[in-house]
Amino acid sequence: MSFVRRVVAIARKDLLAEWRDRESFSAMFFFAFLVLFLFNFALGGDQTLIRGASSGLLWLAFTFTSVLGLARSVQGELENDCLDGLLLYPAPREAIYLGKLLVNFTVILVVELVIFPLFAVLYNMDLWSRLPKLLLIAVPGTIGFAAAGTLLSAMTAGLRARDAMLPFLLFPLTIPLILSAVKGTEVVLRGDPFELAMPWLKLMVAFDTVILVASLLTFEYLVEE
Amino acid sequence: MGAEPAEDGGGGVNPWPYILAAYLLAAVGLLCYLLSVSRRTKAMRAQVAALKRGSKDTMR
Amino acid sequence: MIGRGLERALGILAVIGLVAGLYTGFLYAPPDAVQGEVQRIMYLHVPLILVSYLAFFVVFVTSILYLARRGERHDAIAHSSAEIGVLFTALAIAAGSIWGRPTWGTWWTWDARLTTTTILLLIFIGYLMLRALVDDPSRGATFSAVLGIIGFLDVPIIHMSVVWWRTLHQPASVLRPGPSTVAPDMQVALYTNLAAFVLLYGYFLVKRVRLEEARWELSRLRMEGAA
Numbered sequence: 001m002s003f004v005r006r007v008v009a010i011a012r013k014d015l016l017a018e019w020r021d022r023e024s025f026s027a028m029f030f031f032a033f034l035v036l037f038l039f040n041f042a043l044g045g046d047q048t049l050i051r052g053a054s055s056g057l058l059w060l061a062f063t064f065t066s067v068l069g070l071a072r073s074v075q076g077e078l079e080n081d082c083l084d085g086l087l088l089y090p091a092p093r094e095a096i097y098l099g100k101l102l103v104n105f106t107v108i109l110v111v112e113l114v115i116f117p118l119f120a121v122l123y124n125m126d127l128w129s130r131l132p133k134l135l136l137i138a139v140p141g142t143i144g145f146a147a148a149g150t151l152l153s154a155m156t157a158g159l160r161a162r163d164a165m166l167p168f169l170l171f172p173l174t175i176p177l178i179l180s181a182v183k184g185t186e187v188v189l190r191g192d193p194f195e196l197a198m199p200w201l202k203l204m205v206a207f208d209t210v211i212l213v214a215s216l217l218t219f220e221y222l223v224e225e
Numbered sequence: 226m227g228a229e230p231a232e233d234g235g236g237g238v239n240p241w242p243y244i245l246a247a248y249l250l251a252a253v254g255l256l257c258y259l260l261s262v263s264r265r266t267k268a269m270r271a272q273v274a275a276l277k278r279g280s281k282d283t284m285r
Numbered sequence: 286m287i288g289r290g291l292e293r294a295l296g297i298l299a300v301i302g303l304v305a306g307l308y309t310g311f312l313y314a315p316p317d318a319v320q321g322e323v324q325r326i327m328y329l330h331v332p333l334i335l336v337s338y339l340a341f342f343v344v345f346v347t348s349i350l351y352l353a354r355r356g357e358r359h360d361a362i363a364h365s366s367a368e369i370g371v372l373f374t375a376l377a378i379a380a381g382s383i384w385g386r387p388t389w390g391t392w393w394t395w396d397a398r399l400t401t402t403t404i405l406l407l408i409f410i411g412y413l414m415l416r417a418l419v420d421d422p423s424r425g426a427t428f429s430a431v432l433g434i435i436g437f438l439d440v441p442i443i444h445m446s447v448v449w450w451r452t453l454h455q456p457a458s459v460l461r462p463g464p465s466t467v468a469p470d471m472q473v474a475l476y477t478n479l480a481a482f483v484l485l486y487g488y489f490l491v492k493r494v495r496l497e498e499a500r501w502e503l504s505r506l507r508m509e510g511a512a
Contacts, residue, residue, distance in 0.1 A: 151435070155428045159418045169415065169432065172407040173439050176446035183450065199449060207442050214438060218431045221352055238387045240323035247326045247383040251333070251376045255485070258372050262492050269499040276506045 006091040010099025014073065018107065024072055025107075032065040032115050036122055050123050055185035059141075059178055061115050066108045066145060067167045073104065074153040093220035097150060101215075105146040112138055125189075133188045137197060140204040141181035144211055148174050151215040154222045180204045292495065295488035302481030306332075309474035317471075326384040328474050332482040333377035334402065340370030340486060341409060341437055348433035351426060357501065358494075360426040363433060365493035367412050369486060374406045397448040404443050408436040 018025060039057050043049050050057065116134065120127040127134065149170055156165045171178075180200040187197040310328035317324035343366040351359040381399065382392050393399075412432050419425035467475065 148435075151431075155415065155432065159415075161414075161418055165411075165414065165418065169408075169411045172404050172411065173436065175404055176439070176442045179446050179450055203442070203446055203449070210438055210442065211435070214435050218352070218434065221427050222431060238323075240321055240387060243323055243383050243387050244325055247380040248329055250379055250383070251329055254372065254376045254379075258369075258489070259492070262489070262496055266492070266496045266499055269496065269503055273499060273503050273506060276503070276510060280506075280510060 003092065003095055006095040007098045007102065010091065010096055011102040014100060014103040015106070018073065018103065021072075028065055028069050028072070028111060029114055031068055032061055032111060033118060035061045035064055036115065036118055040122070047123060051125055054119070054123065054125060055182045055189055058115065058119060058185060059182050061119070062108070062112055062138075062142075063145065063171070063174075063178060065111050065115070066149065067170065069107050069111065070104060070146075070149040070153050070170075071156075071163060071166050073100075073107070074157040093223055094216050096223065097154075097215060097219040101146055101150045104150050105142060108142050108146055109139070112142065127189075130188050130191075133194060133197075134185060136194075137181060137184035137188060137201065137204075140201065140208055141177055141184075144177045144204060144208040145170075145174055147208065147211045147215055148177075151211075151219060151222070154219065174207075177204055177207050180207075292488065292491045295484060295491055299481065299484040299488045302477070302484045306474070306478035306481040309477045314471045314474035315468070320388055323384060323387050326380055328478045330377055330380040330384060331475060332479040333373045333380065335479060336482045336486045337370045337373035337377060337405075339483070340366045340373060340490075341405065341440075343490075344370065344409070344412075344433045345437035348430035348437075351430045352434075360430070361494050361497035362490070363426075363430065364416060365490055365497065367409050367416075367429075367433065368493060369489045371406065371409050371413060373482075373486070374402060374409070378402060378406065395451070397444065397451045400447045400451075401440070401444045404447075405436075405440055408432075408439070412436060 036057075039050060039061075043053065116127050116131065119125065149166075152166055152169050152173075156162050156169065159165055180203045184197040184200040184204070187194070187200075306328065310325055314325070314328070316322045344363050347359045347363040347366065350356065351363060378399070385394060386392050412429055415432060416425050416429050419428055
């Protein structure tokens with residue numbers, strides 16, 4: 001079986017597991033909605049303020065909801081001792097990482113595609129016309145976040161304080177990503193020329209490259225026995 | 226902002242409490258760490274010595 | 286096993302260095318033209334920061350070595366250096382904050398360097414927490430090694446992103462925690478203190494690694510006893 005097919009096979013297995021776990025999956029969406037809803041109260045009902053801070057609020061919603069999803073997906077595996085079974089599967093460790101990354105990326109992207117319209121409705125913003133450019137910013141940001149998240153969930157899966165440790169390790173590391181994503185989104189939402197977003201895009205790509213290479217090189221050490 | 230020897234100390238605030246606070250804080254922090262490491266090492270060594278003594282007894 | 290001799294030598298040198306540092310910092314170097322006496326905190330703050338960067342670099346290198354060779358000694362040095370690095374960074378930030386209050390009227394500023402340093406602190410506090418939470422020692426060592434490598438590699442990217450982020454908000458006259466050009470006698474004080482803190486770091490590192498070695502001896506004895 002070729003490398004790519006192994007990656008896809010692992011991804012399919014995980015996606016199927018996610019689909020079967022629909023209840024907690026929908027819990028994620030409910031959480032996203034709650035977060036968006038709370039923004040209104042946090043910012044004193046000031047719609048202008050909220051629209052002004054929209055890029056930051058959107059990414060807060062994405063990252064907090066994603067952390068929930070990342071933690072959840074590894075927990076399911078751990079509870080059923082699936083990780084050991086997975087290691088018996090004759091695939092290079094990198095394939096396992098990429099398979100999981102693919103799934104985590106997809107899940108987070110779906111969450112974003114739900115949060116965008118939700119936010120647009122709640123706070124009366126036109127995000128639909130800007131969606132392609134928003135995605136141009138969101139996708140590299142999501143790749144990096146999912147990449148770091150996949151690596152770190154492998155580390156934190158078995159820990160006692162797992163629920164706190166994953167975000168505590170993930171957020172400081174991904175600050176450059178979050179920062180760039182917010183700035184890039186801000187450019188798009190303000191309607192400024194897209195070249196202004198280019199430096200942030202480049203930073204995200206640089207981050208993604210470093211984190212992917214580093215993760216691919218070190219993942220095998222994390223799952224070996 | 227260039228730094229050259231000053232004629233006047235600058236500002237009306239007394240700097241010395243701040244200087245003292247900073248240096249004292251650092252000294253206390255560093256000393257506490259040093260004591261912590263020493264204490265833990267001593268405790269560890271005591272346990273090692275106890276185990277060694279214990280095994281000597283059982284080997285007799 | 287690292288010898289007592291080295292520990293003692295480093296300790297004595299560190300004390301000498303620190304005394305020399307205090308002398309040059311307070312008696313030899315003159316007060317700053319703009320900031321006055323309070324600028325003397327720089328002789329504490331800057332060496333602490335620079336040595337903490339050194340400490341985290343050591344974590345980076347020994348983490349790579351650990352993954353490559355699985356040497357216990359590498360893991361011990363990584364763990365010890367991370368602990369000391371976190372201590373020095375925290376003290377540096379505190380000293381900087383105390384310096385900032387009378388100088389710029391604020392305990393905190395979101396300037397690029399301070400923000401990056403704080404993120405660095407958070408990353409390596411996470412490192413230490415991970416260590417504390419993983420029960421199996423070899424697993425803990427491996428996980429921490431990966432985190433140490435990724436954390437350190439991330440720092441230049443963090444710094445770049447924060448600098449870009451800041452320069453969009455502020456023109457080039459960003460608040461800097463120190464004079465941009467340093468008079469020669471101030472340089473003497475700065476380098477003396479820097480050397481002193483490097484020696485102090487060395488002393489702490491040796492002491493802390495010896496603690497790890499004592500721990501290994503203990504677990505070895507326990508395992509032999511059980512056998």
